[in-house]
Amino acid sequence: MDRTQLKQAAQPDAVRAALGANSEEIGHAADPHHPTGDAVDVRTAHYKGHDIVVRTRYEITVDGQPFDIHLSVANSGRVHYHGLPSRDFGSVIDLVQKAIDVFGDEFAADGQPAGHAGHQHGQGGDH
Amino acid sequence: MPGTSTARAVITDMAAIRSSITNNAEARENFVRGVLLLKDEFLGPTTADFGITGPAEPLSTYDLFTVWHHLAMGRLTPPTQGDRNAAHSGPVFLPWHRLLLLLELQFQRVLNDDNVGLPYWDWSDDGNLPAAQQLGATLWQATGIGGSGESVSDGPFRSDQFRVRIDSDRFGRLRATNRGLNRELGNDIATLPTPADVATALQLPEYDSDPWDRDATGFRNTLEGWIGPSGLHNRVHVWVGGDMAPATSPNDPVFYLNHCDVDRIWEAWMLDRGRVYVPDQSVSGDLAMHRLDDAMYSILIAQPITPRDVLDASDFYTYDKLP
Ligand SMILES: [Cu+2]
Numbered sequence: 001m002d003r004t005q006l007k008q009a010a011q012p013d014a015v016r017a018a019l020g021a022n023s024e025e026i027g028h029a030a031d032p033h034h035p036t037g038d039a040v041d042v043r044t045a046h047y048k049g050h051d052i053v054v055r056t057r058y059e060i061t062v063d064g065q066p067f068d069i070h071l072s073v074a075n076s077g078r079v080h081y082h083g084l085p086s087r088d089f090g091s092v093i094d095l096v097q098k099a100i101d102v103f104g105d106e107f108a109a110d111g112q113p114a115g116h117a118g119h120q121h122g123q124g125g126d127h
Numbered sequence: 128m129p130g131t132s133t134a135r136a137v138i139t140d141m142a143a144i145r146s147s148i149t150n151n152a153e154a155r156e157n158f159v160r161g162v163l164l165l166k167d168e169f170l171g172p173t174t175a176d177f178g179i180t181g182p183a184e185p186l187s188t189y190d191l192f193t194v195w196h197h198l199a200m201g202r203l204t205p206p207t208q209g210d211r212n213a214a215h216s217g218p219v220f221l222p223w224h225r226l227l228l229l230l231e232l233q234f235q236r237v238l239n240d241d242n243v244g245l246p247y248w249d250w251s252d253d254g255n256l257p258a259a260q261q262l263g264a265t266l267w268q269a270t271g272i273g274g275s276g277e278s279v280s281d282g283p284f285r286s287d288q289f290r291v292r293i294d295s296d297r298f299g300r301l302r303a304t305n306r307g308l309n310r311e312l313g314n315d316i317a318t319l320p321t322p323a324d325v326a327t328a329l330q331l332p333e334y335d336s337d338p339w340d341r342d343a344t345g346f347r348n349t350l351e352g353w354i355g356p357s358g359l360h361n362r363v364h365v366w367v368g369g370d371m372a373p374a375t376s377p378n379d380p381v382f383y384l385n386h387c388d389v390d391r392i393w394e395a396w397m398l399d400r401g402r403v404y405v406p407d408q409s410v411s412g413d414l415a416m417h418r419l420d421d422a423m424y425s426i427l428i429a430q431p432i433t434p435r436d437v438l439d440a441s442d443f444y445t446y447d448k449l450p
Contacts, residue, residue, distance in 0.1 A: 001432065001436045001437055001440070001442070001443070002442075003442045003443055005430065006229060006232060006428070006430075006443075007232055007235075007236075007241075009232075009428045009429065009430060010229070010232035010233050010235075010236050011236070012170050012188075014428075014429065015170060015188070015191070015427055016170055016171060016172075017429060018425070018426065018427050018428055018429040019172055019176070019191070019426060019427065021429055022426045023176070025198070025426060026176060026177050026178075026194070026198065026426055027176065027177065027178045028178055029177035029178055029179070029194060029197065029198050029201075029301045030177060030178040030179045030180070030300050030301045030302065031178065031201075031300065039209075041208075041209055042207070042208065067297075068298070069297075069298060069299075070209050071209070072208065072209030072210040074210065074340070074341045074342050074353075075338075075342045076341075076342060078341070080209075080210065080216075080341065081299070082200065082201065082209075082298075082299035082374060083295065083296075083297050083298060083299045083373060083374075084372055084373065085200055085215065085299075085373070085374050085376075086352070086360070086361040086364035086365060086371075086372070086376070087361060087364075087365055088341065088353065099297055102297075102372050102373075103296065103297035106296060106297045107297070
């Protein structure tokens with residue numbers, strides 16, 4: 001890593017140029033973070049010459065509204081989701097309760113199906 | 128004249144020294160000024176460039192680093208799994224955050240001083256105190272970086288001086304906002320990690336291991352906090368709470384103080400074990416963006432930088448003290 005080069009990269013013009021070169025990538029920053037389609041988690045393990053595959057799909061609702069998040073399950077069984085990235089949980093109920101603690105306003109304001117809140121004022125069409 | 132230019136050359140070529148924010152008033156002062164200047168610098172990008180709906184709002188240089196972190200977190204590596212991403216839950220966790228901490232070069236630019244180093248917060252020092260005293264530690268005073276609040280109301284990052292412009296919603300999507308900083312110190316978990324927790328992690332001989340994710344054994348996963356009793360880095364995010372909880376956690380300047388300390392612990396480990404990193408390119412392409420010679424995920428620096436490139440950062444900075 002060359003210090004002179006990286007000091008150059010920290011100049012405003014260089015930052016603008018880097019963003020410009022990544023315009024396609026950064027244009028999707030507000031997209032949902034799980035892959036499109038079914039949010040299925042796949043666990044694999046090899047045991048005594050056998051291949052184990054566990055596919056998990058959760059369906060979560062809060063107040064009858066779908067809470068459509070992608071849960072990842074570690075081989076330990078602990079669950080994790082992108083909305084609260086620096087923690088994992090022993091149970092999905094615990095995870096959803098913590099999401100309600102942290103994002104309480106969003107759940108309270110949820111007069112419409114979850115996953116579409118906040119999109120009503122936009123111009124749409126960005127997905 | 129030759130004397131003058133030599134002296135100048137010596138000064139500009141010196142690596143910055145990173146010191147403790149609670150023990151070094153000048154380092155704290157530079158950090159605060161640097162953050163506020165970068166929060167106030169608008170190079171042109173707006174929320175619209177990031178696909179955020181609603182009116183286009185300008186984003187500051189500081190905010191661009193927050194977006195970079197958020198985007199890295201959303202880049203699943205590989206996309207067929209939901210655990211490891213381009214910056215977390217995998218081997219690249221430590222080198223990638225070392226790259227993000229090149230925010231230090233932005234500090235040096237806006238403060239016009241090549242010797243300014245990012246300070247660290249040795250949270251394990253506070254972790255030794257009784258829980259109630261951890262909340263009242265020096266860092267959280269108005270003379271530090273302010274305390275708790277749904278909208279922090281004291282210290283240099285209080286809401287009339289420091290606005291959060293983008294954050295992550297409950298689905299992990301980036302959105303525009305305009306509000307004060309949110310902190311809930313000690314609310315979710317009562318105590319910080321201790322020096323004994325750090326010492327235990329430093330004893331681990333192996334950097335990382337297969338399956339290279341949240342399940343892996345080794346130093347990286349212990350320091351990141353997915354395994355082991357103390358939770359180290361993750362626990363600090365959870366203890367601070369508020370804006371330190373979602374993927375936009377660099378919104379709270381304490382993010383950088385935490386990660387500078389994480390980087391310092393990694394540096395101590397490398398000093399003991401050598402500047403070694405695994406995996407190299409011999410493992411599967413599923414580990415792309417995590418291998419020794421893979422370019423790390425970046426939107427703000429155009430040139431490719433690999434984990435190998437950052438293993439020795441001594442041209443850039445050194446720490447005044449290692450754990
Ligand atoms: Cu991070």
